[in-house]
Amino acid sequence: MGGGHGSSVDRLHLAGDTIIHRLAPHVxxxxxxxxxxxxxxxxxxxxxxxxxxxxCVLTLIMVARIPLRVWLARxxxxxxxxxxxxxxxxxxxxxxxxxxxxxxxxxxxWAAFNIAAKALIGASASIVLAATTPVTGLLEGFARLRVxxxxxxxxxxxxxxxxxxxxxxxxxxxxxxxxxxxxxxxWQAKPIASSAGALFVRSYERGERVHQxxxxxxxxxxxxxLVEQSRPRSDWWAAIVVPAPVVxxxxxxxx
Amino acid sequence: MFDTPAIVAMHAPDGFLEPGVAVVTAVIAVVVxxxxxxxxxxxxxxxxxxxxxxxxxxxxxxxxxxxxxAAGTTGHLLGGALAAILLxxxxxxxxxxxxxxxxxxxxxxxxxxxxxxxxxxxxxxxxFGGWAAFRLLRRVMPANSAGxxxxxALAAGISVVxxxxxxxxxxxxxxxxxxxxxxxxxxxxxxxxxxxxxEGLISALVIAAVLAARPDLVAGAADLDLADLSRPARVGTxxxxxxxxxxxxxxxxxxxxxxxxxxxxxxKVAEDxxxxxxxxxxxxDSSIFADYATSGVDNATVSLAxxxxxxxxxxxxxxxxxxxxxxxxxxxxGA
Amino acid sequence: xxxAPLSVDGLCFTYPGEHHRALDGFGLQVAAGERVAVLGPxxxxxxxxxxxxxxxxxxxxxxxxIGDLEMCDDNxxxxxxxxxxxxxxxxxxxxxxxVRADVAFGPANxxxxxxxxxAIVERALTQVGAMDLIDRTPHHLSGGEKRRVAIATxxxxxxxxxxxxxxxxxxxxxxxxxxxxxxxxxxxTQLVVTHDLPFALQICPRSVVVSGGRVVADGPTAxxxxxxxxxxxxxxxxxxxxxxxxx
Numbered sequence: 128m129g130g131g132h133g134s135s136v137d138r139l140h141l142a143g144d145t146i147i148h149r150l151a152p153h154v155x156x157x158x159x160x161x162x163x164x165x166x167x168x169x170x171x172x173x174x175x176x177x178x179x180x181x182x183c184v185l186t187l188i189m190v191a192r193i194p195l196r197v198w199l200a201r202x203x204x205x206x207x208x209x210x211x212x213x214x215x216x217x218x219x220x221x222x223x224x225x226x227x228x229x230x231x232x233x234x235x236x237w238a239a240f241n242i243a244a245k246a247l248i249g250a251s252a253s254i255v256l257a258a259t260t261p262v263t264g265l266l267e268g269f270a271r272l273r274v275x276x277x278x279x280x281x282x283x284x285x286x287x288x289x290x291x292x293x294x295x296x297x298x299x300x301x302x303x304x305x306x307x308x309x310x311x312x313x314w315q316a317k318p319i320a321s322s323a324g325a326l327f328v329r330s331y332e333r334g335e336r337v338h339q340x341x342x343x344x345x346x347x348x349x350x351x352x353l354v355e356q357s358r359p360r361s362d363w364w365a366a367i368v369v370p371a372p373v374v375x376x377x378x379x380x381x382x
Numbered sequence: 383m384f385d386t387p388a389i390v391a392m393h394a395p396d397g398f399l400e401p402g403v404a405v406v407t408a409v410i411a412v413v414v415x416x417x418x419x420x421x422x423x424x425x426x427x428x429x430x431x432x433x434x435x436x437x438x439x440x441x442x443x444x445x446x447x448x449x450x451x452a453a454g455t456t457g458h459l460l461g462g463a464l465a466a467i468l469l470x471x472x473x474x475x476x477x478x479x480x481x482x483x484x485x486x487x488x489x490x491x492x493x494x495x496x497x498x499x500x501x502x503x504x505x506x507x508x509x510f511g512g513w514a515a516f517r518l519l520r521r522v523m524p525a526n527s528a529g530x531x532x533x534x535a536l537a538a539g540i541s542v543v544x545x546x547x548x549x550x551x552x553x554x555x556x557x558x559x560x561x562x563x564x565x566x567x568x569x570x571x572x573x574x575x576x577x578x579x580x581e582g583l584i585s586a587l588v589i590a591a592v593l594a595a596r597p598d599l600v601a602g603a604a605d606l607d608l609a610d611l612s613r614p615a616r617v618g619t620x621x622x623x624x625x626x627x628x629x630x631x632x633x634x635x636x637x638x639x640x641x642x643x644x645x646x647x648x649x650k651v652a653e654d655x656x657x658x659x660x661x662x663x664x665x666x667d668s669s670i671f672a673d674y675a676t677s678g679v680d681n682a683t684v685s686l687a688x689x690x691x692x693x694x695x696x697x698x699x700x701x702x703x704x705x706x707x708x709x710x711x712x713x714x715x716g717a
Numbered sequence: 718x719x720x721a722p723l724s725v726d727g728l729c730f731t732y733p734g735e736h737h738r739a740l741d742g743f744g745l746q747v748a749a750g751e752r753v754a755v756l757g758p759x760x761x762x763x764x765x766x767x768x769x770x771x772x773x774x775x776x777x778x779x780x781x782x783i784g785d786l787e788m789c790d791d792n793x794x795x796x797x798x799x800x801x802x803x804x805x806x807x808x809x810x811x812x813x814x815x816v817r818a819d820v821a822f823g824p825a826n827x828x829x830x831x832x833x834x835x836a837i838v839e840r841a842l843t844q845v846g847a848m849d850l851i852d853r854t855p856h857h858l859s860g861g862e863k864r865r866v867a868i869a870t871x872x873x874x875x876x877x878x879x880x881x882x883x884x885x886x887x888x889x890x891x892x893x894x895x896x897x898x899x900x901x902x903x904x905x906t907q908l909v910v911t912h913d914l915p916f917a918l919q920i921c922p923r924s925v926v927v928s929g930g931r932v933v934a935d936g937p938t939a940x941x942x943x944x945x946x947x948x949x950x951x952x953x954x955x956x957x958x959x960x961x962x963x964x
Contacts, residue, residue, distance in 0.1 A: 136488060137854065137857070139488055139489070159494065160494055163396055163493070163494045163495055164494075164495055166396065166397070167396045167397045167401060167404065167493070167495040168401045201489075201490060202490070204393070204489060204490055204491040205395050205490075208394070208395050208398065212559075215559045215560070215561065218561060218565070232560055234559075234560040235559065235560050238558055238559030238560055239559070241397060241558055241559075242395070242397060242398060242558060242559065244397075245395065245396045245397025245398075245493075246395030246396055246397065246398070246493065248396070249395055249396025249397065249490075249493040249494060249495065249496075250395060250396070250490040250493070251490075252494075253486065253487065253488075253489075253490035253493075253494060254490050256487070257487065257488045257489070257490070262488070262814065263814040263815055263818075263854075265487065265488075266814060275419060277419060277423065277430065277431060278415075278419060278480070280431045280435070281430075281431055281434045281435045281438060281476075281477070281480055282435075282438075282480055282483075282484060283435070283813070283814050284431060284432060284434075284435020284436065284438075284439070284812060285435045285436075285438040285439045285442060285477075285480060285481075285484065286439075286484070286814070287435070287439075287812055287813070287814060287855070287856060288435065288436055288439040288808075289439045289442055289443060290856055291439075291808060291856065292436075292439050292440060292442075292443040293443045293446060296443055296444075296447055300447075316580075316583065316584060316587070317587055319447070319584075320583070320584045320587030320588050320591065321587055321588075321590070321591040322591075323444050323447065323459075323584070323587075323588045323591070324587065324588040324589070324590065324591020324592045324594075324595070325591055325595065326440060326443065326444070327437075327440050327468065327588065327591075327592055327599070328591075328592055328595045328596045328599065330436045330437065330439060330440040331433065331436065331437065331440075331596070331599055332596075333436055333808075333809060334429070334432045334433040334435070334436035334437070335429070335432075335433070336804065336806070336809040337432040337436070337809050337810075337812050338428070338429045338432045338433065339768075339771075339773050339804075339809075340802075340804050340809050340810045340812070341431075341432065341812070341822075342428075342771075342772075342773060342797070343771045343773065343797055343800075343802045343804075343871075344797070344822055344823035344826060344870065344871070344874060345794060345797055345798060345823055345826035345827055345874070346428065346822075346826055347428065347826065348427065348428030348430075350431060351821070351822060351825030351826060352825070352831075432812065
């Protein structure tokens with residue numbers, strides 16, 4: 128399978144028993160958002176803020192024992208934007224600087240730094256969240272944060288059946304390859320698209336069967352609570368500690 | 383769609399647009415999603431969770447699946463217009479939003495603070511804009527499966543272009559790099575017009591396959607007789623690709639004329655309509671536009687006019703899609 | 718009480734938009750605690766019948782009584798609790814993110830308080846020998862494990878009767894044997910819809926053959942399977958070399 132999301136959703140979570148793994152999911156979600164937002168609103172010239180933020184993320188990765196190659200591999204999703212960021216100084220207008228004999232836009236260099244830094248730090252924070260929290264934990268966390276239960280249930284069903292559908296699509300493609308179908312041009316894409324159409328029909332019909340299975344077990348349109356009461360612990364300190372260094376450095380200059 | 387920088391309108395990372403734009407788009411996205419959730423509940427009833435969940439899994443899986451573009455390079459589907467034509471724009475937009483959010487939270491694909499504009503560009507504009515284009519095209523196309531498939535092809539292609547135009551307009555308000563609006567607009571719309579060919583073709587083929595198997599599952603064909611729909615549509619794939627490519631070149635040429643090289647055309651329209659002076663005043667006074675997006679532009683008035691026209695078009699399209707959505711029959715959901 | 722008799726009389730059903738009757742005077746009496754195999758070719762009306770037992774199809778003509786409860790809209794919720802339907806594809810039945818949540822889904826819909834739910838979940842999983850799977854994700858289970866958990870999801874609702882649609886499909890021989898042992902150990906009245914004739918013989922003393930939307934044969938499984946003319950007429954076939962009189 129090519130594409131941006133080669134791995135299964137479940138393999139995102141790396142089992143572990145570090146302090147970050149043990150944090151309550153809803154606290155981790157709030158901490159991640161607070162951290163990413165504080166980075167995103169930082170002015171680009173505040174290099175020290177990005178340095179501190181990057182150090183924070185690296186610390187989290189170390190503490191959570193996320194292998195560096197896993198982190199780097201998952202950062203690959205921001206590569207297209209990194210490529211674009213690299214181009215900005217060449218196409219950017221305004222004041223120019225000479226670097227190794229090439230005229231670059233000063234403003235463009237700052238913009239490139241801004242995009243690259245924020246994208247890298249933001250993506251890394253999301254990676255820490257997903258790598259240290261099982262998907263069910265994330266769903267519970269969002270439920271605790273008052274995200275509508277219907278929406279969470281839809282996400283849960285999507286994740287539940289995603290691998291199944293990908294496997295079906297994979298089998299269809301295997302069947303095509305087995306009959307020597309090796310498309311190289313857009314107008315040869317018809318068999319693939321048709322199998323995607325067949326997959327939609329199968330998905331929809333499975334949805335209908337799942338609905339019947341739900342009815343058979345007394346479903347009345349309201350999903351039972353997904354939140355497990357077994358974890359009443361709230362580690363709210365983490366939601367303050369994680370973004371605190373960034374916010375502190377950010378505010379320091381203003382005082 | 384291509385695994386190249388061409389995908390900048392999609393899955394943008396944190397900090398790609400200025401915080402103000404992120405906040406405003408996030409508010410809009412939350413409001414539309416909340417309404418969409420309620421509408422989806424009305425349309426699907428207690429089948430909402432399993433059907434929307436499975437449909438979202440389908441869109442997610444379809445985005446993971448590569449199809450050939452040229453000489454071994456591949457692209458993948460975005461699926462907003464396809465989802466809207468299959469399930470109606472409310473449910474369609476809702477499930478693509480679910481996919482976008484999950485990709486950001488689980489796969490770090492798209493920034494958490496960029497969720498507002500990513501949701502608008504990738505799900506709301508593609509679903510409602512695509513739906514609007516589809517409904518309009520259906521009026522001029524024959525009322526049979528070929529008409530539905532043809533309208534899908536064009537509407538899905540247009541939805542990608544609308545999405546890129548929406549991104550360009552957000553850039554006007556929240557540019558984070560010294561690249562002028564007209565450069566971004568020209569490049570984005572040009573590149574996405576090409577991407578739109580693939581999106582249109584694949585969406586149309588998917589719809590054709592669904593029409594052949596279960597025509598009752600295509601919300602966009604709910605007004606047609608099922609017996610007529612199950613007859614296969616004849617789509618000359620190669621002809622379509624070549625035709626779409628040629629018309630894209632024409633469109634791209636026209637767009638670039640307006641946006642970059644020769645501003646006279648639009649300026650003349652603006653003068654005739656008598657809004658050029660107000661546009662100019664607006665451009666000079668206003669601080670709501672990102673400095674970057676307007677500085678270094680040869681003719682700020684024209685690029686603002688382009689942005690204005692594009693903005694109005696997107697708003698009209700999405701608005702028309704919303705309007706059409708509220709009148710959508712429920713036949714497909716009743717089976 | 719954990720088992721109830723089933724009485725089905727004169728069931729007729731036509732799918733919307735079709736003229737052909739999927740069920741055409743279907744009748745069946747099953748005593749409490751009995752295990753009956755429902756055999757028949759594809760399209761004979763077996764699945765349509767199964768859907769009726771759960772109220773998933775609106776009753777068009779005829780009557781269904783489970784225990785002392787007659788099938789009607791007012792009794793629908795209680796009927797669905799009493800009849801545990803195990804679907805052919807376990808992936809349709811296991812839709813929640815964890816085995817625990819899945820088994821708890823039915824009791825939660827019945828309004829069982831959280832505290833009692835955990836005990837019910839554990840009892841149901843223990844009954845099917847799947848307590849070790851409680852924190853697993855359903856789509857990571859093997860075919861046999863999925864089947865057992867699917868049965869646990871309906872046992873958690875304390876049903877009086879189980880209806881199993883092709884329970885052996887997708888199981889390896891070992892999983893199939895485990896399933897047979899499990900079903901024989903359960904006290905509920907059971908209807909086992911299957912193409913797997915040796916399996917029917919193994920666990921069901923009685924079999925009915927369904928064709929054209931009605932029951933065309935009813936008797937001890939060994940006798941039904943020995944009637945080669947009947948089997949051939951209804952596109953049922955024993956595995957090569959299998960002799961029902963010598964098992």
